Amino acid sequence: MNRKHGLLLLTAACIFASCKKDHDDDFYVPEDPATFAEIGTIDIGDVGAAEISAYDPQTKRLFVVNNGQEGKDNKIDIIDFADPTKPKDIGDISTAPYGGYVNSVSVSNGLLAAAIESINKQEPGKVVVFNTANNAEVKSITVGALPDMLTFSPDGKYILSANEGEPSADYTNDPAGTVSIISVKDNYAVTTLDFSAFAGQQAALQAQGLRVFGLNATFAKDMEPEYITIAADSKTAWVTLQENNAIAKIDIASKAITAIYPLGFKNYNEEANAIDASDKDNTIAFKKWKVKGMYQPDAIAVYNTGGIPYLFTVNEGDVREYTAFNEAKRVGSLTLDPTAFPDATTLKLQENLGRLNVTTTLGDTDKDGDYDELYSFGARSFSVWNGNSGTLVFDSKNDLDARTKTANLYDDGRSDDKGAEPEGIALGEVGKKKLAFVGLERADAVAIYDVTNPAAPQFLQLLSTGDAPEGVLFISAKDSPIQQSLVVVSSENDGVIKVYKPKKI
Numbered sequence: 001m002n003r004k005h006g007l008l009l010l011t012a013a014c015i016f017a018s019c020k021k022d023h024d025d026d027f028y029v030p031e032d033p034a035t036f037a038e039i040g041t042i043d044i045g046d047v048g049a050a051e052i053s054a055y056d057p058q059t060k061r062l063f064v065v066n067n068g069q070e071g072k073d074n075k076i077d078i079i080d081f082a083d084p085t086k087p088k089d090i091g092d093i094s095t096a097p098y099g100g101y102v103n104s105v106s107v108s109n110g111l112l113a114a115a116i117e118s119i120n121k122q123e124p125g126k127v128v129v130f131n132t133a134n135n136a137e138v139k140s141i142t143v144g145a146l147p148d149m150l151t152f153s154p155d156g157k158y159i160l161s162a163n164e165g166e167p168s169a170d171y172t173n174d175p176a177g178t179v180s181i182i183s184v185k186d187n188y189a190v191t192t193l194d195f196s197a198f199a200g201q202q203a204a205l206q207a208q209g210l211r212v213f214g215l216n217a218t219f220a221k222d223m224e225p226e227y228i229t230i231a232a233d234s235k236t237a238w239v240t241l242q243e244n245n246a247i248a249k250i251d252i253a254s255k256a257i258t259a260i261y262p263l264g265f266k267n268y269n270e271e272a273n274a275i276d277a278s279d280k281d282n283t284i285a286f287k288k289w290k291v292k293g294m295y296q297p298d299a300i301a302v303y304n305t306g307g308i309p310y311l312f313t314v315n316e317g318d319v320r321e322y323t324a325f326n327e328a329k330r331v332g333s334l335t336l337d338p339t340a341f342p343d344a345t346t347l348k349l350q351e352n353l354g355r356l357n358v359t360t361t362l363g364d365t366d367k368d369g370d371y372d373e374l375y376s377f378g379a380r381s382f383s384v385w386n387g388n389s390g391t392l393v394f395d396s397k398n399d400l401d402a403r404t405k406t407a408n409l410y411d412d413g414r415s416d417d418k419g420a421e422p423e424g425i426a427l428g429e430v431g432k433k434k435l436a437f438v439g440l441e442r443a444d445a446v447a448i449y450d451v452t453n454p455a456a457p458q459f460l461q462l463l464s465t466g467d468a469p470e471g472v473l474f475i476s477a478k479d480s481p482i483q484q485s486l487v488v489v490s491s492e493n494d495g496v497i498k499v500y501k502p503k504k505i
Contacts, residue, residue, distance in 0.1 A: 029477040030505040031485055033430040033450060034460040040085040040499040044077050045069070049495030052471040053488050054105040054112065055081065056132040057479040062087065063112050063132070064490055064497065065471075067101050076105060076114060078135070082481050084499045093135050098126050106159070107132060108152035111184075113159050115147035122146075122173045127161050127182060127190075139188045144178030149227045153234040157184055158252060162225035162239050163192070171215040171324040177223040179239055179248075181255050191255045195248070196220040198260055209264035211244045211294070213361040215325040223248075229302045231309055231387075238311055238387060240297045242318045247300070247311065247390060261390025266293040266315075266379045272397040275380060276415040281351040284405050284412050286398055289353060290341070293317075293379040301427045302387060303434060303454075309387030310454040312436055314422035317378020319357070328377070330416070331356045335370040355416040380419040382438050384454045393455050404443040407462050414442040427451070428474030430485045430502055435460070437487055439472040446472060446489055465498055466491030 044050050049068030056063065062079035074096040080088040095102040095116050104115040112130045125147040129138040144163030152159055159182040167174035176194045183189045198205070199219035202212055214222045226242040230252070237250040241260070249259040268275050273293075274286040297313030304310070319328045332354030336344040348354045356376055363371040380401055384394040401419045404410040410420060424439030436457065438447045444465050449457040471490040480486050487500045 027478040029431070029484060031431045031477070031502040032505050033433045033435055033448070033502060035503040036448060036461055036463060036487060036500040037503075038463070038498055039501050040087055042079065042087040042089065042497050043495055044079075044089055044497065045073070045495035047493055047495070049073070049492070050466070050470070050490040050497050051492045052104050053473045053490045053497065054107040055473060055475050055479070055488065056107045056110070056112065057481075058110050059132050060481045061090075061132065062488065062497070063093075063105050063107065065102050065105055066092065068495060071101055074100070074102060076102060076112070079497070084481060084486055084501070087497065087499065091135075093130060095128070098128050098140060103147060104149040106151045108156040111138065111152075111156075113150055113152065115143075115150040115161055117146045117148075121166065122168055122175050125163065127159060127180065129159075129188065141180075141182055141188050141190050143180035143182075143190060144192050145175035147180070148225070151228050151230060153230045153252065154232050155234040157234060158182060158230075159184060160228050160230065160237055160250075160252075162228050164224045164226060165221065166224065167214065167217075167221075167322060169323040171322055174214060174217050174221045176220040177225050177241070179225055179228070179237075179250060179257070181250075181252060193250070193255065193257050194220045195223040195257060195260070197257070201260075205246075205260055205262050209262035209294075210246050210260065211361070213327070214320065226297075227299045229300045229311070231302055232304060236309070236387070238300060238302060240300050240313065242296050242298055242316070243320060245294045245296050247297070247313070247385065249387070259390070261385070263295040263297070263385075263390070264392075265375065266295065266381070266395065268293060268376075274398055275401065275419065276412065277353050277356040278351050279413050279416040280355055281415075284410055284415070286402065291353065291356065291358070291374045291376055293376050294359070295379045295383065296377060297383070298423050299425045301425050301436075303427055305454065310393065311385040311387045312382060312425055312427060312451070312454075313385065314382045314425045314438055315379035316421055316423045316441070317376070317418045319359075319377055327359045327361050328357045329360050330354060331358055331374060334358070334360075337368075337370045337372045340372045357417055378418045378421070380422070382422055382425060382436070384451075384457070394457060396457070399459065400438065400440060400443075400447060403447060403459065403462055404440060404445060407445070409443040409445050409462070409464065411442045418442070420445075424470065424472040426472045426474040426487070428476060428485060428487075431505070437472050437474060439465075439469040439489065441468050441470070444469065444491070446487070463487075463489075463500060465489045466496030467493035
């Protein structure tokens, strides 16, 4: 995706850094995980003014990405968070001296790291580290093109940056997508990894659902890292390759990408996966359709239980839309194979599939110029994957869309695209339960699930948020300024930050 992100939502690695046991017996707060309610709010601007937030327990401050005023601000707002019911904007750190948009922030041990793209975003970007106590620059590190998201490892020894490497609008400059590993203890020495070693596996990976489809792109240039999560032991990381429909695995100590897991496709022709495919049908009706969804995850988080790292992804979907190359078309404009779609005329009506956006890079299986299959963007769900094998453990099917419809929060105007549009995720421990907080960009909501059993998440709550929640941040009771669990949601379309907490038992 673009500069937005991706969501620092904290990754589970950061969340659970202080509680590798099932729960922290040294700091256990009895809380009801199904009772989160808003306790505070602050408005720091308009569109682009509240994207990603990170919290520093040492100073009790929030650091919030602010690219408001159509990107003219380029700063990190500093919020006094000592009283989360009354957050106060107390200043900012200008990121303009370092390049263009600031895309992500992360905090560890009194250090704030920021991912900042170059003014020409095809050029190498920067990770800049500041002291949270006085905002002074500690180090500026050059990384790959378009650093879109970064995170500290739970032990604080590393910073990892997902450098998306988006092409220019005319596709004449397409930098390689990379991941930078920065060693904090070694004076911020950086190693930047690309995906060229996997070029020989391209055919096999594509057969499993990996997408390699950019205009005249090499394998390494086509990979676009989006979002990173790191295991609690700080040894392994996973990065989403959103446009490519995959997750890559990284060994941090050896500084090597060790695997790419293609994610395959979701079948919308099953009752449990039924979707509303039209924004012009004057209703919200979930139906089965002969369409597949590409998972295309944005944010990712991890926790380990039973010796298995479980990866939680939010399957937003993304489209490559450039002047020289645009992969998306509506079904109504396509020629459908008459054998595969004998009812093509009816399907192409706008109240049926005619308005649905699909990719033109897949589906013409016999290369005869018409479409034998249809593939839409994203899976309108969150999923759980085995981090050792990449196999699917759980998918929420159409639960997010159905629940937002019930709550009158579903935006029918997005039915032709990505539905409720799950974009951000954070994991946290509340009471003795592991919870997932799923940000829904188009429904303006956060869905909360009990994921103590990652193979069978249970829905708990739906929270109404600001306009287009971008960052979902969980603050553990141990680190919280009020010694209770907190969820902070920053919304990019209205600049509003909202704070929620559960009831004590």
